[in-house]
Amino acid sequence: MKELQNSLGAYLKLHWKTAVFLVVLLLGIGLADQFVDSYMRRILNLCAIYVIVSLAMNLVNGFTGQFSLGQAGFMAIGAYTVAVFTVPIESRAAIFYLEPMAPFLANIQLPFIVALILGGLVTAVVAFFIGYPCLRLRGDYLAIATLGFSEIIRIVFTNTQSITNGALGIKSIPTISSLWWTFGIALIIIIATVLLINSTYGRAFKSIREDEIAAEAMGVGLFKTKMTSFLIGAFFTGIGGGLFAALLGTVDPKQFYFTLTYNFLLIIVLGGMGSISGTVIASFVVTLGQEALRFLDEPMAFGLDLPIFRPGLRMVVFSFLLMVIVLFYRKGLMGTNELTWDFMAEKYRALKKRLGGKKTATEGGAKK
Amino acid sequence: MVVGMTMETFLQQLINGLSLGSLYALIAIGYTMVYGILRLINFAHGDIFMMAAYFTYFGIAVFFLPWYVTFIITIGLTMLLGVTIERVAYRPLRDAPKTSLLISAIGVSFLLENVANYLFSGKPMAFPEFPLLTTPFFIGGLSIQPVSIVIPIVAFFLMTALLFVINKTKIGMAMRAVAVDYDTAKLMGIKINGVISSTFAIGSGLAAVGAILWCMKYPSVLPLMGVVPGLKCFIAAVIGGIGNVKGAVLGGLILGFSEVLMVAFFPALTGYRDAIAFVILIVILLFLPNGLLGKKQVEKV
Numbered sequence: 001m002k003e004l005q006n007s008l009g010a011y012l013k014l015h016w017k018t019a020v021f022l023v024v025l026l027l028g029i030g031l032a033d034q035f036v037d038s039y040m041r042r043i044l045n046l047c048a049i050y051v052i053v054s055l056a057m058n059l060v061n062g063f064t065g066q067f068s069l070g071q072a073g074f075m076a077i078g079a080y081t082v083a084v085f086t087v088p089i090e091s092r093a094a095i096f097y098l099e100p101m102a103p104f105l106a107n108i109q110l111p112f113i114v115a116l117i118l119g120g121l122v123t124a125v126v127a128f129f130i131g132y133p134c135l136r137l138r139g140d141y142l143a144i145a146t147l148g149f150s151e152i153i154r155i156v157f158t159n160t161q162s163i164t165n166g167a168l169g170i171k172s173i174p175t176i177s178s179l180w181w182t183f184g185i186a187l188i189i190i191i192a193t194v195l196l197i198n199s200t201y202g203r204a205f206k207s208i209r210e211d212e213i214a215a216e217a218m219g220v221g222l223f224k225t226k227m228t229s230f231l232i233g234a235f236f237t238g239i240g241g242g243l244f245a246a247l248l249g250t251v252d253p254k255q256f257y258f259t260l261t262y263n264f265l266l267i268i269v270l271g272g273m274g275s276i277s278g279t280v281i282a283s284f285v286v287t288l289g290q291e292a293l294r295f296l297d298e299p300m301a302f303g304l305d306l307p308i309f310r311p312g313l314r315m316v317v318f319s320f321l322l323m324v325i326v327l328f329y330r331k332g333l334m335g336t337n338e339l340t341w342d343f344m345a346e347k348y349r350a351l352k353k354r355l356g357g358k359k360t361a362t363e364g365g366a367k368k
Numbered sequence: 369m370v371v372g373m374t375m376e377t378f379l380q381q382l383i384n385g386l387s388l389g390s391l392y393a394l395i396a397i398g399y400t401m402v403y404g405i406l407r408l409i410n411f412a413h414g415d416i417f418m419m420a421a422y423f424t425y426f427g428i429a430v431f432f433l434p435w436y437v438t439f440i441i442t443i444g445l446t447m448l449l450g451v452t453i454e455r456v457a458y459r460p461l462r463d464a465p466k467t468s469l470l471i472s473a474i475g476v477s478f479l480l481e482n483v484a485n486y487l488f489s490g491k492p493m494a495f496p497e498f499p500l501l502t503t504p505f506f507i508g509g510l511s512i513q514p515v516s517i518v519i520p521i522v523a524f525f526l527m528t529a530l531l532f533v534i535n536k537t538k539i540g541m542a543m544r545a546v547a548v549d550y551d552t553a554k555l556m557g558i559k560i561n562g563v564i565s566s567t568f569a570i571g572s573g574l575a576a577v578g579a580i581l582w583c584m585k586y587p588s589v590l591p592l593m594g595v596v597p598g599l600k601c602f603i604a605a606v607i608g609g610i611g612n613v614k615g616a617v618l619g620g621l622i623l624g625f626s627e628v629l630m631v632a633f634f635p636a637l638t639g640y641r642d643a644i645a646f647v648i649l650i651v652i653l654l655f656l657p658n659g660l661l662g663k664k665q666v667e668k669v
Binding site: 273312 | 409457460461464466467468470471472474475476478479481482483485486489490595596599602603606639640642643645646649650653654657
């Protein structure tokens, strides 16, 4: 017992800043959960879900260097699993009015958390079948296969009337409103990702990103390692999708158009491909930014009837932003760095030095 | 023969498959040529195709230009668009990691889609009809739209011309050299930038012709019209062996035929029409990863 106390004490001594930060963060979420209005609550929930999905995407694309564009499709699977298994049995007849729900599903209702995890697992199984042919090959086939898959899954969900209710979608999914679900799961996934990245697996992921041939020569099993990363990513994305369904309370195939994936791509490129903290920051920036820039889509933005403000402008701005980042700030906010205390201290010192340097320079100029 | 299918309907479907396959082939060539030289999936290619459809629409339905003037302007503008995209979005990243290049390609695609959606609205626009080409004529119980015959003929001529350019002219030789070995070609004094620009010009020009013919057959223009044909045509290029022009044509035809015939033989699967391409892709990647005509690629250290 004493030993445990000692080691805990030593740990806290080493990481007291992180511990304080975590406590403050949890208090902040608790306070926000008490006081924010429903609009802000929805946006914050969306931020947390975007953190989960973008982190999963960055794990595959940024850390392992495999270009996957299936996020929208994977989310759809997670979302539909939660929808199908949590909709109250008594309201199913009203929802599936065109064609009754398939009998093998009609009477199963699962608790939310079970359905959520099941959604993640189903997504991972589907990801296995896409990854199996693509990940054995070098090259970009994964990108096209996953993008194609997210289109196909919409087609499939639109056609399986008795399971997904086709184009009508599923309504009255029991919703979550507390911030704890989304932020709690996001925190767990962030911590899991950090632990994963710093483990043997994480180092294998990064070695594949840097140089596949060298990694293989060093004894990293390429296919197995890529597959591990891809499946974990898919699992997290499925969970994110499940939360998304429970946040909105309704799913239909149109929500999971492949352009949804490009949101996450923008996030990981902005945050830095291969940075966990960058992804978290960028998720908030992009999600909040998308809300803040809604005025661009409205004709009377500044009280004037300017013809340039009309639906669609916001997305033009966002896609343009993606291009600018890729062309001029390829590393994004964080590059492959993490926002650790050391990193911040270093930046602070560099900033101080630069400011100080400027000062002496101007002084020198004044002497002349 | 499947029950309920007469010889006539079968022939009819073959003609449909041939014209759809030729369209796929025209677009697939753009993918395969760019991939051959830059090793890049040009995600924007499908959207270049979409822009070409809008150019044609505006030329004929808004500015009331004669069709031949519109076609020439459309092809010219689309080539310019393709070359500009390469110049602005791909060339600065030529020495960057490949992922950046791929993201840039996706970014261009996303930008073009959003710009089209913003400028032309998301509503589908009705492409002007060409009664001469769309009024069906009848041969022995077959009802054939002239456009279904015109498409394969135009495609055939363009592909013959393209093969001539690639195999017999100086620029074609430079293209082949760059595709085989980028660095050595550079050392041999080939002007890489010029070769890449002309590759994009040719690919985009063929996509423009594809778009014009596509809209005659399926007369509706909308901002996301290029996405699914784009994906399918990339798959067509993979089926034939990416980097191989003849392979792209073969892949396009295979894809066109299998799509049309699947719907004809199994009407219950009509909803899954767009899915067949991806099933074929997965099968090809599993058993013939280099495609039907592709050479095995060995990664060099």
